[in-house]
Amino acid sequence: MSLGFLFAALVGLALAVLVLAVFGRTTRSREGHFSGSALAFLGSASLSSFVLIAAFLIAGSWANLNTARGHTLDEARALNAAYTDADAHTRPLLHSYVTSVIHDEWPAMSRGQASAASWQKLDAVHAQVLAEPASGAREQELGDLNGVYTTRQIRLADTAATMPWPLYPALICTALLVLLYAPIAGLTFHRREAVALGLVGAVVGFGVWMVLHMTHPYTGPVHVTPVAYTQSLQRFAQLAATIPK
Numbered sequence: 574m575s576l577g578f579l580f581a582a583l584v585g586l587a588l589a590v591l592v593l594a595v596f597g598r599t600t601r602s603r604e605g606h607f608s609g610s611a612l613a614f615l616g617s618a619s620l621s622s623f624v625l626i627a628a629f630l631i632a633g634s635w636a637n638l639n640t641a642r643g644h645t646l647d648e649a650r651a652l653n654a655a656y657t658d659a660d661a662h663t664r665p666l667l668h669s670y671v672t673s674v675i676h677d678e679w680p681a682m683s684r685g686q687a688s689a690a691s692w693q694k695l696d697a698v699h700a701q702v703l704a705e706p707a708s709g710a711r712e713q714e715l716g717d718l719n720g721v722y723t724t725r726q727i728r729l730a731d732t733a734a735t736m737p738w739p740l741y742p743a744l745i746c747t748a749l750l751v752l753l754y755a756p757i758a759g760l761t762f763h764r765r766e767a768v769a770l771g772l773v774g775a776v777v778g779f780g781v782w783m784v785l786h787m788t789h790p791y792t793g794p795v796h797v798t799p800v801a802y803t804q805s806l807q808r809f810a811q812l813a814a815t816i817p818k
Contacts, residue, residue: 619747622747622750623744623747623748623750623751623777626740626743627780630736630741630744630784630787631784631787633736634736637731637734637735637736637790638797641728641734641791641797642790642797644727644728645728645799647724647727648724648727648728651717651720651724652667652670652671652721652805653809653812654720655698655717655718655720655721656805656812658710658713658714659702660710663701663702667809668806669694669697670694670697671802672806673690673691674691674799674802675802675803675806677690677691678690678691679798679799682791683789683792685732685733687729695721695722699722702715702718731797732789734789735789736788741785741788744781744785748777748781751777752770752773752774755773
């Protein structure tokens with residue numbers, strides 16, 4: 574695995590120290606006093622670093638989440654089309670597959686896995702269609718099933734969606750920097766200051782917790798649910814009543 578991120582961080586650290594060594598030679602800096610502008614710069618820089626990394630992680634994780642949700646809708650549409658064109662023997666098998674996705678595969682996807690039972694049920698649908706006499710309707714069913722297989726594969730690929738792992742330790746480090754900045758800059762321990770910094774710490778802690786629980790589109794407090802497949806089951810019931818086979 575590339576360690577370029579570590580090299581870049583070390584280069585940035587070295588440059589910052591070098592700049593300070595070259596230009597930090599004033600009487601104020603030698604005496605160890607901070608000016609108001611210096612305190613403002615250091616505070617805004619530490620906070621901006623945390624916000625930048627947190628925002629990048631949230632935006633990327635949210636994009637992965639929306640993409641995964643869209644892929645479940647694509648498969649649901651393919652299933653609805655397959656059910657519409659299926660005969661009376663194939664429709665119960667499609668219903669069984671969708672039920673398996675909801676109850677068997679969804680918990681497995683949170684672990685980055687596919688359900689063998691769901692694969693078997695979809696393969697059973699395919700075998701049933703292949704066993705039908707050759708006809709235009711059979712070819713249409715096979716085409717519909719190809720769409721289901723394709724969208725299923727894309728959905729399963731979403732279980733591996735993640736963000737670059739170096740961003741997570743960087744998030745923790747910048748969060749600590751935000752909290753450590755206050756005592757480093759001279760904030761003393763008094764009740765009012767403790768309450769103020771405690772509130773900042775609560776917000777930062779919540780932000781870190783939220784970001785760390787958005788690492789996977791199928792786990793965490795905000796995740797993709799199988800609602801597209803429950804809607805497909807409802808659609809199957811409507812189609813069975815209006816388009817008997």
